[in-house]
Amino acid sequence: MTIIYFRKQLKKLARAPIEPDPAWVAKTRAIILEQTRNTVATEPEPRSFTQLLRLLERLGSLFLPRRLAAAGRTIGVFLLVGLATVGGWIANVSAAESLPGDAMYKVKIVQEKTELLVASIIGGEAKKVTTLLKHASRRVEEYQKSHTPTQASQAIKSLKSSIANAQEELESASDNQAAVAVARVVTEKTDELLTSLRKGSVQSGDAALSASASATSSFSTSAAPVSATAEQTLLQKEVGEASHLITVTAVNAVEVMVEKKLEGSTQINIEEVKANVEKKVDQLVAGVSSISKDVATASALVSSSTSALSEPATTTPVSILTFSASAQATSPAGQAMAAGAATTRVIKEQLKATGEKADAAAKAAEKTAAEAKTLIENNDLLAALKKVETLVEVKKDIVSAVIDARMAAGETAAPANPAEPSSRR
């Protein structure tokens, strides 16, 4: 039984006729009314805003010439509209490029909420989800342009929220036609989101974590070394979670397509469904394989820099790892190198262990993918979906393992792109 089946059964439980005894309801109502009436005391009512406005109007009619007082309301409305239009235009222009924490960022968010409301009223469910995912895409752009880890983290948190809302729309689509339309939008847009999110990590030069983007180079040099390491690694973890959430939502969209097709919907044909399932399988396998290769590259780099231990500690990738792993960056070079050798061994061992996990995951993923494709060919789409769910878990586990290894090693930048050691002190 798939998870979709269970959700359906649970939703049916919601229609269970578990109702209180009407006699008890009436009796309890009477008791509550009696008790609440006993506790009521009279208090003067505060003046409401509408009452205040009416009072001003009356005052205006008393103190201003009659014609001006009569035109006062009209003039006031035109003034307000004019101010709002001009102010709105100015706000719009400055808000569009704002980042989390900027003064105009709240304006940007309010504009997006308005856009979403209009889309849901006029455009329907598919339009609403398209708008939600457009906003999600903006969050990814904000993440890529962020100047500080805090900004980036805020952008990622908002991204997760947009994806979660899209997921809800997917689950609560009103009818088959809407469900299929929403699922199509989600499938297409989530692919774009994952591609964009991955670009952030490539730009930062983080080859070890292509599936979970790392900190961008724009803020890798500005903060204190130990705190930057911890902060940026936490950010990587958040990005990994966001990536996983997007993947799960994309898979859920494919599940909806399969479900609707199996229910006999004519909104989608079997070939499109099979193509989407197969595409998901391929994407997940490629993701796991990519992580495995990146970990292998990182391992190779660390291993090859072992011979550089005799060089000055400020110039080697290994020394960067050791400095970032040690709490006291100002210790004498000799002591640091001695401590560094031991730390490097630990890091190498961790990388080796993670590499082994990644290899095993890649092999398991390929095997599962082959099984999934066989099931797709045989039109056993529900079983194929179970394989897709397995692949999602495999990918999630290996990404977590890599991030955990990174946190343990205390890295900030990729071994292939070491930052200036002085900036890390």
Add this chain to the structure above:
Amino acid sequence: MQQTIKEKLLLYKVQSKKDPEAFAQLYDIYVGPIYRFVFFKLSNAEDAEDVTSEVFLKMWQYLSGEAGKDIRSFRHLAYRVARNCIIDRYRVRAARRECVLPDVSEAEESFSDRGRWAAELDAKENVRRVLSAVDKLKEEYQEIIVLRYIESFSIREIAGMLGKSQTGVRVTLHRAIRKLRSLAEGTI
């Protein structure tokens, strides 16, 4: 949408004017859902009635006080108070050393008595299996499944009620469904 506006107006009257009639109207709207929520947790009609009455009386005391003026949603408050009252009831039961097993049969009786509803299901066997599995879940999973699928709260609302992040709720829900599946399929 109309119900929400009506509820907001009633809530405003209760908070600002301590209007008993407004509170009674909110009671009319929520007594059924709260009763059902409590019943799913306690599996006993008598306890469900006691706890539901207690919930509304506590809500009146809270809303008519200073702290109640900050409440924006009667629904959220009702479920939060209901959860707390249920926890208190569990403690009372534990203190009395009552051993209350999940009463799947009582819930099923209700289902089977309503032929119209039972006919809509795939099969009664599946209902029995899903219900049994829900009852075997740990408290945290049970609660989130009841709130999401039976009470139809959104993820955001559940997050607000439980004091968790939306991602946390989603993760817990996903784990709860997977656990439910493994219990129902007999593979723990």
